[in-house]
Amino acid sequence: MKTKNQSKEIIKLAHGGGGRLSQQLIEQVFLPVFGNEMLNRMDDSAVFNVLHSRLAFTTDSFVVHPIFFPGGDIGKLAICGTVNDLAVAGARPMYISVGFIIEEGCFLDDLKRIVASAKEAADEAGVMIVTGDTKVVEKGHGDQVFINTSGIGVFEHERIVSGSNAKEGDCIVVNGPLGRHGMAVITTREGLGFQTRIDSDVAPLNHLIDVMFSSTDQIHAVRDATRGGLATVLNEIAGQSGVSIEIDEAKIPVTDDVKGACEILGFDPLYVANEGIVVACVGADAADNMVQSMKKEKYGARSSVIGRITGSSDGEVLLRTEIGSHRILDQLSGEQLPRIC
Amino acid sequence: MKTKNQSKEIIKLAHGGGGRLSQQLIEQVFLPVFGNEMLNRMDDSAVFNVLHSRLAFTTDSFVVHPIFFPGGDIGKLAICGTVNDLAVAGARPMYISVGFIIEEGCFLDDLKRIVASAKEAADEAGVMIVTGDTKVVEKGHGDQVFINTSGIGVFEHERIVSGSNAKEGDCIVVNGPLGRHGMAVITTREGLGFQTRIDSDVAPLNHLIDVMFSSTDQIHAVRDATRGGLATVLNEIAGQSGVSIEIDEAKIPVTDDVKGACEILGFDPLYVANEGIVVACVGADAADNMVQSMKKEKYGARSSVIGRITGSSDGEVLLRTEIGSHRILDQLSGEQLPRIC
Numbered sequence: 001m002k003t004k005n006q007s008k009e010i011i012k013l014a015h016g017g018g019g020r021l022s023q024q025l026i027e028q029v030f031l032p033v034f035g036n037e038m039l040n041r042m043d044d045s046a047v048f049n050v051l052h053s054r055l056a057f058t059t060d061s062f063v064v065h066p067i068f069f070p071g072g073d074i075g076k077l078a079i080c081g082t083v084n085d086l087a088v089a090g091a092r093p094m095y096i097s098v099g100f101i102i103e104e105g106c107f108l109d110d111l112k113r114i115v116a117s118a119k120e121a122a123d124e125a126g127v128m129i130v131t132g133d134t135k136v137v138e139k140g141h142g143d144q145v146f147i148n149t150s151g152i153g154v155f156e157h158e159r160i161v162s163g164s165n166a167k168e169g170d171c172i173v174v175n176g177p178l179g180r181h182g183m184a185v186i187t188t189r190e191g192l193g194f195q196t197r198i199d200s201d202v203a204p205l206n207h208l209i210d211v212m213f214s215s216t217d218q219i220h221a222v223r224d225a226t227r228g229g230l231a232t233v234l235n236e237i238a239g240q241s242g243v244s245i246e247i248d249e250a251k252i253p254v255t256d257d258v259k260g261a262c263e264i265l266g267f268d269p270l271y272v273a274n275e276g277i278v279v280a281c282v283g284a285d286a287a288d289n290m291v292q293s294m295k296k297e298k299y300g301a302r303s304s305v306i307g308r309i310t311g312s313s314d315g316e317v318l319l320r321t322e323i324g325s326h327r328i329l330d331q332l333s334g335e336q337l338p339r340i341c
Numbered sequence: 342m343k344t345k346n347q348s349k350e351i352i353k354l355a356h357g358g359g360g361r362l363s364q365q366l367i368e369q370v371f372l373p374v375f376g377n378e379m380l381n382r383m384d385d386s387a388v389f390n391v392l393h394s395r396l397a398f399t400t401d402s403f404v405v406h407p408i409f410f411p412g413g414d415i416g417k418l419a420i421c422g423t424v425n426d427l428a429v430a431g432a433r434p435m436y437i438s439v440g441f442i443i444e445e446g447c448f449l450d451d452l453k454r455i456v457a458s459a460k461e462a463a464d465e466a467g468v469m470i471v472t473g474d475t476k477v478v479e480k481g482h483g484d485q486v487f488i489n490t491s492g493i494g495v496f497e498h499e500r501i502v503s504g505s506n507a508k509e510g511d512c513i514v515v516n517g518p519l520g521r522h523g524m525a526v527i528t529t530r531e532g533l534g535f536q537t538r539i540d541s542d543v544a545p546l547n548h549l550i551d552v553m554f555s556s557t558d559q560i561h562a563v564r565d566a567t568r569g570g571l572a573t574v575l576n577e578i579a580g581q582s583g584v585s586i587e588i589d590e591a592k593i594p595v596t597d598d599v600k601g602a603c604e605i606l607g608f609d610p611l612y613v614a615n616e617g618i619v620v621a622c623v624g625a626d627a628a629d630n631m632v633q634s635m636k637k638e639k640y641g642a643r644s645s646v647i648g649r650i651t652g653s654s655d656g657e658v659l660l661r662t663e664i665g666s667h668r669i670l671d672q673l674s675g676e677q678l679p680r681i682c
Contacts, residue, residue, distance in 0.1 A: 007448075007449065007450050008448070009448070009449040009450070010445075010446050010447060010448055010449060011443050011444075011445060011446065011447045011448075011449060011452065011477060012445060012477070013445045013477050013478075013479060014477075015443070015475070015477050016443065016475055016476045016477025016478075017477075022475060025475060026475065029449070029452060029453055029456055030456060030473060030475075033453075033456045033457055033460045034439070034456065034459075034460055034463075034470045034473070036469055036470070036471070038469070038471045038472070039470060039471055039472065039473070044472075045472060046436065046438075046471035046472040048436065048471065050391070050394045050396065050435070050493070050495050051393060051394040051495060052392060052393045052394065053391045053392040053393065053394045055391065055493075057436055057438060057471060057472055057493060058438070058472055059438035059439070059440045059472055059473065059474050059489065059491055060440065060474045061440040061441070061442050061474055061476045061489055062476075063442060063476045063478050063483075065482075094391070095387065095389065095398055097387075097398060097399070097400035097491050098375070098400070099400045099401065099402040099489050099491075100402070101402050101404060101442070101487055102352050102356070102357065103352075104351075104352060104353060104354045105351050105352065106351060106352045107348075107349070107350070107351055107352075108348065108350040108351060108352060108370070109348055109350070111352065111370060112370055112374075115370055115371060115374045115375065116374055118375075119374045119375055122375075128377055128379070129375045129377070129380060130377070130379045130380055130387035130389065130398060131379075131380065131385075131386060131387040131398055131399055131400055132371060132375070132380070132400065133400050133401045133402050133489075134356070134357055134363065134366060134367070134371075135357045135402045135403075135404045135680075136352060136353070136354050136355075136356050136357025136358070136679070137354075137357075137404050137484060137487075137680060138354060138679070138680075140481065141406075141483065141484040142482065142483060142484070143478060143482040143483070146442055146478075146487070148400065148402055148440050148489035148491075150400055150438050150440075150489075150491035152391070152396075152398060152493065154391050154392060338477070338479070339476075339478060339479075
């Protein structure tokens with residue numbers, strides 16, 4: 001408790017960006033104190049047994065700015081984010097809590113829209129909002145609406161899925177084009193008048209993930225590619241599993257509108273946040289069959305294999321470019337886009 | 342989705358205060374949309390069965406200002422608040438999530454103190470922090486640190502405790518002096534130089550509540566008296582159970598320092614927030630025995646019976662004053678103290 005001799009080190013915006021600084025904060029501040037077997041796994045959900053039930057438990061706070069963006073809003077985002085975290089843990093999302101921190105002066109109608117949109121997403125996902133909380137802070141001490149959602153899921157099978165189980169030879173599968181959420185938010189925030197409106201991909205992925213798990217028992221790792229995008233989540237899987245990953249630029253789906261906006265604004269779509277993208281490491285024999293099943297689903301029409309796990313390493317992720325060269329996809333130190341979720 | 346014809350109604354600070362405006366917000370905005378059997382009960386925790394286990398699930402966001410106050414800080418508060426919500430539901434608190442929303446520029450050392458204090462409270466309560474999240478917002482769009490904690494508890498017995506089960510004839514029991522938390526925060530915030538420092542009562546009450554449940558099976562309602570104080574929680578119990586409550590001013594424990602500060606600042610200690618006070622409605626035959634058991638506990642030394650449930654009504658709470666007259670303890674419309682938790 002150094003109050004007299006306090007260091008002047010401060011929290012920077014990049015500490016919240018999901019990149020290297022975020023990880024440092026977790027590793028240097030949170031884990032040494034809070035650390036326990038469950039937390040140390042650093043998966044998106046904690047998994048534990050309560051009496052005779054195996055449960056997943058996850059939490060996320062949402063501070064996206066602006067709170068409304070093409071394709072969604074902070075309410076839909078908050079539900080989908082937590083639903084997806086539970087689903088990628090291999091659990092069936094069931095119960096959700098919603099905590100609002102509202103800035104004084106926020107329009108009641110905006111709040112109502114957000115609530116309606118959260119409810120719609122919860123209904124689509126088939127989860128129940130069972131408990132909640134509301135706090136209000138003075139004008140200038142918040143930013144319209146922040147939402148925390150926590151969620152409980154149950155395991156209906158014996159599979160254990162974790163970021164640390166990816167295996168050499170696995171195929172890397174994604175369900176659709178990358179970078180939509182981040183670019184939807186940033187182009188709206190900056191008021192950029194692109195001809196085509198980019199809609200966020202925010203969606204509840206639990207039904208799609210159900211289909212994936214039903215199609216094979218060879219899924220070794222599943223993650224949603226949110227803050228920091230595909231490159232960040234692949235780095236996390238590679239690090240946790242001790243493997244090297246190679247993805248093939250020619251096979252990575254990115255739509256032209258996102259590609260164009262990224263080029264103009266200087267972003268790399270591989271690092272841009274998604275809110276409807278699932279990444280799976282799946283045994284090579286099972287991958288094609290799983291992709292075919294995914295393609296029949298609402299959020300899986302553009303599913304494809306984009307790369308593979310090439311061997312063991314301390315966590316290297318390589319991009320094979322369209323001209324055949326290789327580039328290391330490193331972890332971001334900060335973030336490209338603050339307040340994207 | 343009235344975007345073109347949006348009403349100008351806005352959220353006020355008092356909508357977050359735990360009083361009548363908070364309740365209106367919940368009843369007019371959240372319940373009509375999110376409403377379901379569990380949420381509509383409006384208890385602090387949702388209770389449901391997962392496979393063969395009965396669980397309690399609760400969430401709270403903490404925006405207390407200042408983040409450090411005599412007797413505690415936002416970290417300790419966030420853990421105790423969620424532990425207590427689970428415990429008053431009759432569940433054993435087990436797993437906690439912690440989500441931080443940090444304002445850019447917050448001192449890293451402050452964050453470390455908060456984390457250490459949260460851990461200490463979790464250890465005392467015997468709960469495990471199993472999952473977490475960190476977001477950072479720009480300077481001026483937050484206020485140092487906001488914390489959300491959600492928690493899961495398990496039921497180890499078949500009792501059903503709810504705010505709606507209080508019965509005529511029950512004694513009202515509290516475990517100690519009222520108003521400490523609110524006055525600790527407000528005197529610190531305003532920099533008031535009272536001679537005696539008032540320490541917050543913030544504490545994990547789960548062990549005390551264990552003792553209460555072990556001493557009798559006649560506990561019909563248990564609540565912690567947080568935002569809005571004892572008067573508000575008694576109004577909630579009276580309303581939910583359809584009973585009238587009478588408490589006896591002469592028997593209500595308030596320490597001299599709190600009494601003095603309240604008099605100077607114009608507060609009523611019955612409406613001031615506590616973070617270590619449990620209120621129980623317990624069968625008259627069992628009350629004395631339960632109070633004796635409570636008095637042996639760390640947070641129960643000053644436990645006493647302060648009133649009783651006098652009959653059925655639409656939720657009237659009366660205070661019998663020290664001179665023998667009666668005063669209605671109504672629900673607050675706003676709040677006495679913003680950002681107290």
